[in-house]
Amino acid sequence: MEKIFKKIIGKAVWAASGDNSQPWRFVLENDGFYIFNLSDRDIPLYNWGQRGSLVAHGGLIENVKILASQEGYETKVNLFPDPDETDLVAQISLEKSEKKREPLADFIRERATNRRPYQNSALTDDQRQQLLMTVDEIGAGRLILLEDPAQRKLAAEASSVNEIIVLETPELHRQFFRHVVWTEKEERAKRTGLYVKTLEMTPPQELIFKLFSHWRAAQILNKLGFSKLVAKSNAELYATGAAMGAIIFTDNRAENFVLAGRLLQRLWLKATQMGMSLHPITGVLFLMQRILAQEVAGGLKPEQVEMIGRAHQKIVDLLGIRQDQGTIAMFFRLGFSQPPSAHSSRLQPEIVNLQKTIS
Ligand SMILES: Cc1cc2nc3c(=O)[nH]c(=O)nc-3n(C[C@H](O)[C@H](O)[C@H](O)COP(=O)(O)O)c2cc1C
Structure with missing residues (x-):
């Protein structure tokens, strides 16, 4: 055994x-x-x-x-x-x-996070059906697919508020960049962390990202408005694809997040089988979990807490759920794309x- x-x-x-x-x-x-x-x-x-x-x-x-x-x-x-x-x-x-x-x-x-831009083709009835079926296979949770391009654009903008917060908050900036893996050699040695080549950045974007990793440089870039530029560019990326998806549970108990992970995995494998790509976009959701629990640490300023709250509410409204009636356990975009350039x-x-x- x-x-x-x-x-x-x-x-x-x-x-x-x-x-x-x-x-x-x-x-x-x-x-x-x-x-x-x-x-x-x-x-x-x-x-x-x-x-x-x-x-x-x-x-x-x-x-x-x-x-x-x-x-x-x-x-x-x-x-x-x-x-x-x-x-x-x-x-x-x-x-x-x-x-x-x-x-x-x-x-x-074969399943992988694909952070490339996706084609903007709509889902066919059959594709939608196949994706939604995964909920019955798990027997728990709800899957909402947001397909309207105008709504996806708004959800993408709300989600990208996370980037402004990461790049402008020293503690979050430190925690985030500590996990970045910068070279193939380092990736092969560490085998954990966020491998930079999977972020699908252009060479100028990678250069700015590297500069951003130093807090002193980040402070200057932020003064010049770069955190907002990064968020804008990511919002454009997040809005590409066939649909945004949200996995909803009635409350935020620990078991529900495990079930959300099971549902996500089945959906992701199914999407991979169908030749589709998936990209989780979860910063705002998970920061909001902390805010809702009133455990805001890490130097988030009151105005940043408000920004996250507004962004989260926007996503909740676009999904047509009521904040007191459900927890968004996962959020992602789906679509057709070239395969990721690194794993x-x-x-x-x-x-x-x-x-x-x-x-
Ligand atoms: C709970 C959870 C949250 C995640 N959030 C994000 C996210 O906000 N943005 C992102 O680009 N990737 C996100 N990811 C994807 C991971 O970074 C990715 O799974 C990991 O780097 C391993 O790569 P792989 O999925 O290609 O195997 C998330 C994954 C999980 C399970």
């Missing part, structure tokens, strides 16, 4: 995670394994209550289910089995069953065998 578990885990970790933080470790037992969260891996300001990391765990768990089914196992997932152990995200038990063909398994390694690597997952440790 150990061999099968390791095989499944080794491929499941190709799930997405905030800044490729891969916030997980595994403990094997007789008929399954425990998945633990590594709470210091992702950017803290974007990870209130580990909500971003829990979305990543959801993607990982969905991959486990798909891969195990293909190996002839049915997966039972027990989320947060021990209330005293908050880092224990799931107990996974595998039971022998029939081997099933899982077409989405073929796309686990992020993965660390060798940390796997401990409980049996071997005890004996």
